[in-house]
Amino acid sequence: MRSDRMKVQMDMTESRENWSGLARVRRHALAALLAFVLAAPATMIATAQTSEKPASDPYYEPLPQETGTAGLKLMLRRLGTTARLMQVDAHPDDEDGGMLTLEARGKGVSTLLMTLTRGEGGQNKLGSNLFDVLGVVRTLEVLAADRYYGVEQRFSRVADFGYSKTAEETFQKWQGHDVALGDIVRVIRTFRPDVLIARFSGTERDGHGHHQASAILTKEAFRAAGDPKRFPEQIAEGLQPWQPKKLYIGNVCGFFSNTCDAANYTVRLNTGTVDPVLGTSYIQFALKGLQHQQSQGVGNFTVPPGDRFTFYKLVDSVVDSPKDKDGHEQDFFDGIDTTLPGLAARLGDEEKKVPWLRGELESVQKKIEEAAAAAEKDPLLASKPLDEAGGTALGIAMHLPAELSPSAKDALVFSLLNESSKLQIAGQLARGMKLDVAVDGISADQDHVFLAVPGQTFHVTATATSKYLWQGPANIRLAGIPGEWKIERIKENSGGGEAIAHFQVSVPKDIPYTRPYWHRSNPETEAINTVDDIRSNPNPAVPLLPDVGEWWRSVTFPFSTLPSLEGTANLGYEGGTPPARCMVKYKDEHGNVAELPLAVVPPFSVALEPGEQVVPVSDGNELTVRVGVTASSDGAPAGTLRLELPPGWGSGPQELPVHLAKRGDKQNSSFKVIPGNLKEERVAIHAVLEAGGKKYTEGYTLVTREDLGAAYYYQPAVQRVSIVDVKVPKDLKVGYIMGAGDDIPTVLEQIGMDVTLIPAQKLATENLGKYQTIVLGIRAYDTQKDVIANNKRLLDFVEAGGRLVVQYNTVGFAAGPSDFNAGKYTPYPATLSRARVSVEEAPVKILDPANPVFHTPNEITQKDFEGWVQERGLYFMSQWDAKFTPLLETHDPGEGEQKGGLLVAQYGKGTYVYTGFSFFRQLPAGVPGAVRFFVNLLSSSR
Numbered sequence: 003m004r005s006d007r008m009k010v011q012m013d014m015t016e017s018r019e020n021w022s023g024l025a026r027v028r029r030h031a032l033a034a035l036l037a038f039v040l041a042a043p044a045t046m047i048a049t050a051q052t053s054e055k056p057a058s059d060p061y062y063e064p065l066p067q068e069t070g071t072a073g074l075k076l077m078l079r080r081l082g083t084t085a086r087l088m089q090v091d092a093h094p095d096d097e098d099g100g101m102l103t104l105e106a107r108g109k110g111v112s113t114l115l116m117t118l119t120r121g122e123g124g125q126n127k128l129g130s131n132l133f134d135v136l137g138v139v140r141t142l143e144v145l146a147a148d149r150y151y152g153v154e155q156r157f158s159r160v161a162d163f164g165y166s167k168t169a170e171e172t173f174q175k176w177q178g179h180d181v182a183l184g185d186i187v188r189v190i191r192t193f194r195p196d197v198l199i200a201r202f203s204g205t206e207r208d209g210h211g212h213h214q215a216s217a218i219l220t221k222e223a224f225r226a227a228g229d230p231k232r233f234p235e236q237i238a239e240g241l242q243p244w245q246p247k248k249l250y251i252g253n254v255c256g257f258f259s260n261t262c263d264a265a266n267y268t269v270r271l272n273t274g275t276v277d278p279v280l281g282t283s284y285i286q287f288a289l290k291g292l293q294h295q296q297s298q299g300v301g302n303f304t305v306p307p308g309d310r311f312t313f314y315k316l317v318d319s320v321v322d323s324p325k326d327k328d329g330h331e332q333d334f335f336d337g338i339d340t341t342l343p344g345l346a347a348r349l350g351d352e353e354k355k356v357p358w359l360r361g362e363l364e365s366v367q368k369k370i371e372e373a374a375a376a377a378e379k380d381p382l383l384a385s386k387p388l389d390e391a392g393g394t395a396l397g398i399a400m401h402l403p404a405e406l407s408p409s410a411k412d413a414l415v416f417s418l419l420n421e422s423s424k425l426q427i428a429g430q431l432a433r434g435m436k437l438d439v440a441v442d443g444i445s446a447d448q449d450h451v452f453l454a455v456p457g458q459t460f461h462v463t464a465t466a467t468s469k470y471l472w473q474g475p476a477n478i479r480l481a482g483i484p485g486e487w488k489i490e491r492i493k494e495n496s497g498g499g500e501a502i503a504h505f506q507v508s509v510p511k512d513i514p515y516t517r518p519y520w521h522r523s524n525p526e527t528e529a530i531n532t533v534d535d536i537r538s539n540p541n542p543a544v545p546l547l548p549d550v551g552e553w554w555r556s557v558t559f560p561f562s563t564l565p566s567l568e569g570t571a572n573l574g575y576e577g578g579t580p581p582a583r584c585m586v587k588y589k590d591e592h593g594n595v596a597e598l599p600l601a602v603v604p605p606f607s608v609a610l611e612p613g614e615q616v617v618p619v620s621d622g623n624e625l626t627v628r629v630g631v632t633a634s635s636d637g638a639p640a641g642t643l644r645l646e647l648p649p650g651w652g653s654g655p656q657e658l659p660v661h662l663a664k665r666g667d668k669q670n671s672s673f674k675v676i677p678g679n680l681k682e683e684r685v686a687i688h689a690v691l692e693a694g695g696k697k698y699t700e701g702y703t704l705v706t707r708e709d710l711g712a713a714y715y716y717q718p719a720v721q722r723v724s725i726v727d728v729k730v731p732k733d734l735k736v737g738y739i740m741g742a743g744d745d746i747p748t749v750l751e752q753i754g755m756d757v758t759l760i761p762a763q764k765l766a767t768e769n770l771g772k773y774q775t776i777v778l779g780i781r782a783y784d785t786q787k788d789v790i791a792n793n794k795r796l797l798d799f800v801e802a803g804g805r806l807v808v809q810y811n812t813v814g815f816a817a818g819p820s821d822f823n824a825g826k827y828t829p830y831p832a833t834l835s836r837a838r839v840s841v842e843e844a845p846v847k848i849l850d851p852a853n854p855v856f857h858t859p860n861e862i863t864q865k866d867f868e869g870w871v872q873e874r875g876l877y878f879m880s881q882w883d884a885k886f887t888p889l890l891e892t893h894d895p896g897e898g899e900q901k902g903g904l905l906v907a908q909y910g911k912g913t914y915v916y917t918g919f920s921f922f923r924q925l926p927a928g929v930p931g932a933v934r935f936f937v938n939l940l941s942s943s944r
Contacts, residue, residue, distance in 0.1 A: 060596065060597065061146070061709070061710065061711050062585060062597050062598070062599065062711070065149065065150070067279060067280055067281070069431075070381070070431075070434070071377070071381055072279050073431045074377055074381050074384065074428060074431040074432055075279050075377070076107060076110070076152075076279060077424065077427055077428040077431055078110075078370070078373065078374045078377065078384075078428060079107075079108075079109065079110030080110040080111075080112070080424050081110070081370045081373075081421070081424055081425065081428060082110055082370065082374075083109065083110050083111060083340045083341070084340050084341070084342060084344065084345060084417055084420075084421070085109070085110075085111040085112065085196055085197075085335050085338070085340040086111065086112045086113075086114075086193065086194060086195045086196050086197070087105050087111050087112070087113045087114070087195055087196065087197045087199065087334060088113070088114045088115075088116060088189070088190065088193055088195035088197070088198050088199065088246075089101075089102065089113075089114070089115050089116070089199040089200075089201055090116045090118070090186060090198070090199070090200055090201065090216055090217075090219070090220040090223075091115070091116075091117055091118070091201035091202070091213075091216055092117070092118050092119060092162075092201075092202070092210065092212035092213050092215070092216040093117065093118075093119055093120075093121040093124065093140075093162060093212065094117055094120065094121045094140045094141065094143055094144035094147075094295060094298075095121070095140075095143075095144070095147075095292065095295045095298050095300050096117070096201055096202075096213065096216075097115050097117070097144075097147070097151070097201060098201060098252060098312055099147060099150070099151050099285070099288030099289070099291060099292050100273030100284050100285035100288045100310060100312055101271055101273060101312050101314075102115060102151040102152070102153050102288065103150065103151045103152060103273070103284040103285070103287055103288040103291075104271055104273050104275075104284040105334070106151060106152035106153050107151075107152045107277065107279075107280060107284065107287070108275070108277055108284055111335075112154075112420070113151070113152065113153040113154070114153060114154040114155070114156060114189070114193050114195065115144075115148065115151070115153045115154070115155055115156070116155075116156040116157070116158070116186060116189050117144060117155065117156070117157055118157070118158045118160055118182055118185075118186075118212070118215075118216050118219075119137075119157070119158070119160055119161055119162035119212065120137035120138075120140055120141045120157060120161070120162065121136070121137060121140035121141075121144075121162050121297075121298070122134050122136050122137030122140070122161055122162050122525065123161065123162035123163050123164040123165070123872065124136065124140070124162060124297075124298055126139075126297050126742060126743065131743075132923065132926075133525035133526065134521070134522060134525045134715070135703075135705065135715055136297065137161070137162070138518070138705045138713050138715050139297050139705060139707075139710075140295070140297055140298070141157070141713070142705070142706070142707070142710040142711055142712075142713060143294050143295040143296065143297060143710065144295065145710075145711060146291065146294035146295075146709060146710050146711070147288075147291035147292050147294055147295055148291065149291060150287055150288060150290050150291030151288055151291055154193070156189045156193075158181075158182050158185035158186065159181055159182070159185055159520070159530055159531045159532075159533065160176045160181060160182045160185075160529065160530060160531070161522060161525075161528070161529050161530065161531055162212065163175050163529040163872065164840060164842075164872040164873050165210060165211075165838060165840040165873060165876065166210060166211030166212055166840055167210075167211055167840055167894055167897075168211045168214070169204075169211050169214040169215045169218055170211075171211055171840075171841070172211040172212055172214070172215040173215060175529040176215070176529055176530065177529075177530060179219065179222065181530060182215070182219050183219050183222055183223055183226065184233050184236070186219055186220065186223040186227075187223050187226050187227045187232065187233050187236065188233070188236055188241065190223060190227035190244055190246065191227055191236060191241040191242060191243065191244045192241065194244045194413075194416060195246050196246060196247045196248070196335065196338050196340070197246060197247065197248050197249075197250065197334045197335060197338075198220065198223070198224050198246040198248070198249050198250070199220075199249075199250045199251075199252065199314060199334070200216065200217040200220035200221065200249075200250070200251045200252060201213075201216065201217070201252045201253070202214065202216055202217040202251070202252060202253045203217055203251050203252065203253045203254060204217030204218040204220075204221060204251065205217075207253060208253055213253075217251055217252075217253075220249070220251075221249065221251070221317065221318070224246055224249040224318055225245075225318070227243065227244050227245065227246065228243050228244060228245025228246075229243060230243045242409065242412055245320060246320075247319065247320055247321045247337075247338050248316060248318070248319045248320075248321065248323070248334065248337070248338070249316070249317055249318040249319065250268070250269065250314040250315060250316055250317065250334065251314065251315050251317050252312075252313070252314050252315075254266045254267050254313055254314065254315045255267060255313045259313075260309070260310060260311050261311070262311070262313045264328045264329075264330070265328075265329075266313070266315065267313035267314060267315050267330070268314060268315050268316040268325075268329065268330060268331050269313070269314045269315075269316070269330070269331050269332075269333065269334060270311050270312075270313050270330065271311065271312050271313075271314075272309055272310065272311055273285040273288070273310045273311070273312055274305070274307070274308050274309040274310030274311075275309075276307075283305075283307065283310070285305050285310045286305060286307070289303055289304065289305060294709050294710065299784070299812075314334075316331070319337075321337045321338060322337055323336040323337025323338070324336055324337065341367065342363045342364075342366055342367045342370075342421065343360050343363045343364050343367060345359075345363055345414060345417050345418075346359045346360040346363055348413065348414075349406075349410050349414070352406055352407060352410050355403055355405045355406055356402065356403060356406065359398065362394060362397075362398050363398070365394055366391045366394050366395050366398075366421070369387040369388070369390050369391035369394070370387070370388070370391055370425075372387040373385075373387040373388045373391070373428070373432075377432065381431070381432045381434070382432055382433060382434075382469065382470055383432075384428070384432045385429050385432040385433050388425050388428050388429040388432060389425075389429055391425050392422050392425035392426055392429065395418050395421050395422045395425060396418070396422050398418055399414070399415050399418040399419065399422075402414065402415070427580065430578075430579060430580050433468050433469060433470050433573075434467075434468055434469030434470070435466070435467070435468045435469075435571075435573065435578070435579040435580070436466070436467050436468075436579060436580075436582075437464060437465070437466045437467075437478075437569055437570065437571050437579035437580065437581075437582040438464070438465045438582060438585070439462060439463075439464045439465075439480065439567065439568075439569040439582045439583065439584045439585065440462065440463055440464075440584065440585050440586070440587050440597070441460055441461070441462055441584065441585070441586050441587075441600060442460070442461040442462065442463050442504075443461065451586055451588050451598060451704075452586045452588075452600075452665070453586075453601050453602070453603045453634045453635070453665075454509050454600060454601065454602045454603070454635075455509065455602065455603060455604065455605045455634050455635045456509050456510060456511045456512065456513050456602070456604075456605075457508075457509060457510075457511045458508070458509045458635055459506060459507065459508045459509075460506075460507055461492075461504065461505065461506055461507070462480060462504070462505045462506075462507050462567065462584060463502065463503070463504050463505075464478045464480060464502070464503045464504075464505070464569045464571070464582075465500065465501070465502050466478055466496075466500070466501040466502075466571035466573060466579050467499060467500050467501075468499055468573050468579075469499070470499070471498070471499050472499075472573045472574035475494075475496055475501075475574075476494070476496040476501030476503075476571055476572065476573050476574065477571065477572040478494060478501055478503035478569060478570075478571040478572075479569065479570050479571070479572075480503070480505050480507070480567060480568070480569045480584075481567070481568055481569075481570075482507070482510075482565070482566075482567055483565055483566050483567070483568060484510075484513070484565060486510040486512075486513065487507060487508065487509065487510060487513075487567065488507070488508035488510075489505055489506075489507050489508075489567075490505065490506045490507075491503060491504070491505055492504040492505060492506055501571060501573065507567065509602060513565050513602055514565060514602075515565075515602055515603055515604060515702075515714075515716075516565060516566075516601035516602050516603065516714050517702070517714055517715075517716050518534075518713065518714075518715065518716070519533055519534055520532060520533055520534060521534055521716075526871045526872065526927055527871070565602045566583055566584065566599065566600060567583070567584035567600055568581050568582065568583055568584070569581065569582050569584070570582075583599050583600070584599070584600040585597040585598065585599055585600065586598050586599070586600055586601075590708070598704075598706075598712045599712065601712075601714055603634050603702055603714065604634060604698055604700075604702070605633065605634050605635060605638050605639070605693070605694070605698070606631055606632065606633060606634065606638065606641070606660075606662075606691055606693065606698045607630075607631070607632045607634065607700075607701040607702050607703075608629065608630075608631050608643075608689050608690075608691050608698050608699065608700060608701050608719040609629070609630050609689075609701030609717070609719055610627060610628070610629055610630075610687065610689050610719055610720060610721035611628045611629070611630050611670075612721070612745075612748060613717065613720070613721060613722065614721070614722050614723075614724070614745075614749075614926055614927070614928060615721055615722070615723050615724070615752055616723075616724045616726055616749050616752045616753055616925070616928050616933060617680070617723055617724070617725050617726070617752065617753070618725075618726060618727070618728050618730065618753050618754060619680045619681065619682060619725060619726065619727045619728075620727075620729075624674055624675070624676055625674070625675040625676075625677060625723075626672055626673070626674060626675070627645065627653070627672070627673045627674075627675050627687055627721060628670060628671070628672050628673075629643060629645075629670070629671045629672075629673070629689045629719070630668055630669070630670050630671075630701075631643060631660050631662065631668065631669050631671070631691055632662075632666070632667070632668040632701075633662035633663075633664065633665055633666065633667045633668075634665060635665050636663070636664050636665050637663070638662050638663075638693070638694075639693045639694035640659065640660065640661040640693065641659075641660045641661075641691050641692055641693025641694070641698075642657050642658070642659060642660065642691070642692050642693070643657060643658045643659075643660050643671055643689065643690070643691050644656060644657040644658075644689075644690055644692075645673055645675070645687055645688065645689055645690075646687070646688040646689075646690060647675065647687055648677075648678070648685040648686070648687070649678070650677075650678030650679075651675060651676065651677050651678055651685075651687075652675070652676045653673045653674065653675050653676070654673070654674045654676070655673070658671045658673075660691060660693065675687065677725075680725055681725065682725055682726060682727045682930055683725050684722065684723065684724050684725070684928065685722075685723050685725070686720050686721070686722055686723065687720065687721045687723060688718070688719060688720050689719040689720075689721075690719070691719075698719075699718060699719050700716050700717060700718050700719055701716070701717055701719055702714045702715065702716045702717075703715045703716075703717070722928070723928075724927075724928020724929075724930065724933075726753070726928065726930040726933045726934070727930065727934075728753055728860060728930070728933050728934045728937055729859040729860050729934075729937070730753055730754045730755055730859070730937060731755075731859055731937075731941045732754075734755065734756060734774050734775065734940065734941050735756050735758070735772060735773050735774055735775075736750065736755060736756060736757045736758070736773060736774070736775045736776070736777060736940055737757075737758050737759075737760045737768075737770065737773040737775070737776040737777070738750075738757055738758065738759050738760065738776075738777045738779065739759075739760045739761075739762055739765065739776065739777070739778050739779060739782060739786070739789060740759065740762070740779040740782070740786075741778060741779035741780045741781040741782030741783075741784065741785050741786060741789075741809070741811075742779065742780050742781040742782075742784065742785045743779065743780075744779050744780050744922040744926075745922075745925070745926040746777075746779070746921060746922060746925050746926070746936070747759060748926075749925040749926060749928075749933065750925075750937075750940075753933065753937070755937070755940075758773070760776070762782075762786040762787075762788040762789055763788050765788050765789065765791075765792040765795065765796075766788070766791070766792050766795070770795065770796075770799045770804065771799075771802070771804075773799075773804065774804065774805060774941075775804065775805040775806075775807065775940045775941065776796065776799060776804060776805070776806050776807070777806075777807045777809070777940065778796075778806070778807070778808045778809060779809060779922075780809045780810055780811075780922045781810070781811055781812055782808070782809070782811065783811045783822055783825060783827060784811055784812045784822075790825060790827075793825070793827045797829055797909070797914075799912070800829065800909045800910060800912035800913065800914050801829075801909055801910030801911065801912060802910065802911060802912065803910070803911035803912045804912045805912055805913045805915070805940070806912070806913070806914050806915065807915045807917065807939055807940060808827075808828075808914070808915065808916045808917070809917055809918075809921065809922065810875070810876055810877045810917070810918045810920070810922075811834060811877060812834075812877060813834050813835065813836055813877065822834045828914070828916065829907060829909040829914050830882070830883035830885045830886060830907060830909075831881075831882070831883045832879050832881065832882040832883060832886060832905065832916070833879060833880050833881040833882070834877055834878075834879055834880070835877070835878060835879065835880035835902070836877065837877070837878040837880060837900055837902065838873065838874075838875060838876035838877065838878065838918070839873065839874035839875055839876075839878075839892050839893060839894050839900060839903070840873050840874075840894055841873075841874070841894050841895060842870040842871055842872055842873050842874060843870070844874050844892050844893060844894055844895070845892065846864070846867040846874070846890055846891070846892045847890065847891040847892065848862075848864075848889070848890060849888055849889055849890060849891055849901065850887060850888075850889050853887070853889055853906070853942075854942040855889060855906065855935075855938050855939060855942040856889075856938070857938075857942070858938060858941070858942040859937065859938065859941060859942075860934040860935070860937060860938055862931070862934060862935055862938060865931060866930070866931025866932070866934055866935055867931055868931060869929050869930070869931065870920075870924055870929055870931075870932060871923055871924065871927045871929065872920065872923050873920050873923070874892050874903070874919060874920065875892070875903045875917075875918040875919040875920050876918055876920060877918045878900050878902035878903045878918045879902030879903075879905055879916060879918070880902055881902075882902065882905055883907075885907045885908070885909075886905040886906065886907045886916075887905065887906050887907065888901040888902065888904065888905055889904045889905070889906060890903055890904045890919075902918070903917065903918045903919050904916070904917045904918070904919060905917075915939055917939065919932075921935075921936050924936075
């Protein structure tokens, strides 16, 4: 793993409640209120943003529709309803973005998307990163999509372990129902939705077992969240039971269907309606978000203008709602009073204890209506009624009588605090307030973006602006999270609608680093994430919440809320600017000014390169291990680098000095490692840097993309070595043409094969005759237009005596050049299907034992199919010409035979091979049998 920035090339794509912007009187009132109300869990709020065009739509800035008059109109929609909605799905890109956008943007509903996994088990169309690094990328992608939907985001602890055909297998991998179910219940009890929606149906029509499981769990969670006997440990932590009012399921009419049998649905929503504030339809606006989810190849989806319907079925409810003669509702919230005065009605008989409540709530509602009318003339005119409404809402919460039951008071305060927060943000939008906080003096060199390290001192400038001119001094505050930062105000000045403050900041020496709060020790085998550091979340009662929050809040890290610097500014009225995170501004590779949130990292990043190595038993008595050490700041202390080796192994030298003077400097060191007796096994080599009295044993990577936010992914400084008993032909020249990206060429080189990477764009002119074998990487026809254009050259290479190994490709949603079947790229007719074998232990039968592929140069037996990871294979052929010979059969339990995973055909003087077996996962994982078998596929005819 490299310790510099990881960039994914494109081929087409706070969590805490922060009230620091309230006026002094509001802050004191709120503090007293929060102390007064027991067991009222905080609303967790955060934001992540992204961009398809970095220059005009920076990731860490609001969308144009979220600012100015448009932003105020959207916020006024939110103030017009207390409705809350939560949808649960399985993976990033599963979500019904059109529905979410319609509810959140169009109707102002407070909306949350809970995605159970981070998609870490999927394929990656953009590169070779798989498992947890892919999970980080896909997390960033769904956060970018959320920015357009206008929703909050949550995840659970369960991981995407690869394709699953049944819910039963999924639950087995997820250690039963309770891990994921408890996480859903926790989110329900914290977010408190009125309506709960499963994206899927919980039946076989959902396909993927994760999809089925997500709906099954959502149905269970609907009642479990309201039962104090379910997950009582959450109640002990301070969460309260919460019963949503209605439960809906999706996928009742097919994901891409625009029509539906009347008996199959309860609610039909038109996401094709054009919203005048957004300037487009809800589904089209949502697709601007979905296009960021490019690693899964969904970035090119388009929908023509016009009606676009989505359908959901009501399956459980604790309220009555009106329906027409066909049993249809008009809206998810039919039967639920979502008006502000309706909060009084929710008290039931207890409303008699607060006879004044309904009138006060009506007063707040009238002020909001007054603000909406004023905003049509001048947004600034809306500020006064918004302030008055906010003060009244807080006043109501402050004066709730003790006679109210704790549960009733808790629910009412929760709603009032949410309304007060929305009113504050609306006031800020009406006044055009903004605060920028940035580290001073950053180099324009994008390769060495400033990163704070413990003990470091630097300068920060905060600039507050507003469209109205205030009187009196501004008060800009900068706070560290956690609060041990040493912050000294250097100077401050204001005037003409702008205030500027300068600070000197010292980072605490023992501060935690900016890193994900979850990890898996072995991503290849574990299906549950471990939550690492509860300190990374300021509310210990809800350590899994959230990764992104309300779209109108300040920027935050999408993976960890700590550490950071946050500024607020009071500009002379009873409110202030939205809170703003400290940013690092720099020039990107296009010369545009870009920015990233300030991050705290270790002084050094240590990484063994590569992180995986496959070594033949016959390799000899010496290995080369390379260690890269990168400095995160200037003046890093000198250190000593050494290796920790398996018993009986040695290294030369035993240690090496490390001295890095400047931020971004990197030292690459090589050790000659003398192993003990080489035998087929897996061992680990660790690197340790000792500097400044501390040990550093891990490296970090900035994972980002131009259209996404940023995350820092940490890995231990370890090289996992797979020692494999494999025979390798010494005279075989292999050409490898990358598709979506994989690490197979690296493994082939490690075991001693002669491999040359052939850029797809040079395929038309490359002398193919100098290779005996050419390999197409995964999804080559799906991602490389030059492979499509030069397919005849590849077949001519085979006909002339070469060997072509084609790895798995995909079947497109619509016939086109990248659809393998539509292109007819095979030498003889063959039909690619979506068939796959997801159980990695599924038995494998050798169909043609005499075939040289099982004997040359390695003898292949049943043992070679043991220890595979994640899956056997995917996208098998379903039909083929008689000239093809199937070599293997494997199938998932309870299914029919699958013989289309490995087909071989003689074509002219050469050999054509198609394989859907997932060698792209097995070789980097160092699976011995897969390594041997793949070598045979490349060389058996030689």
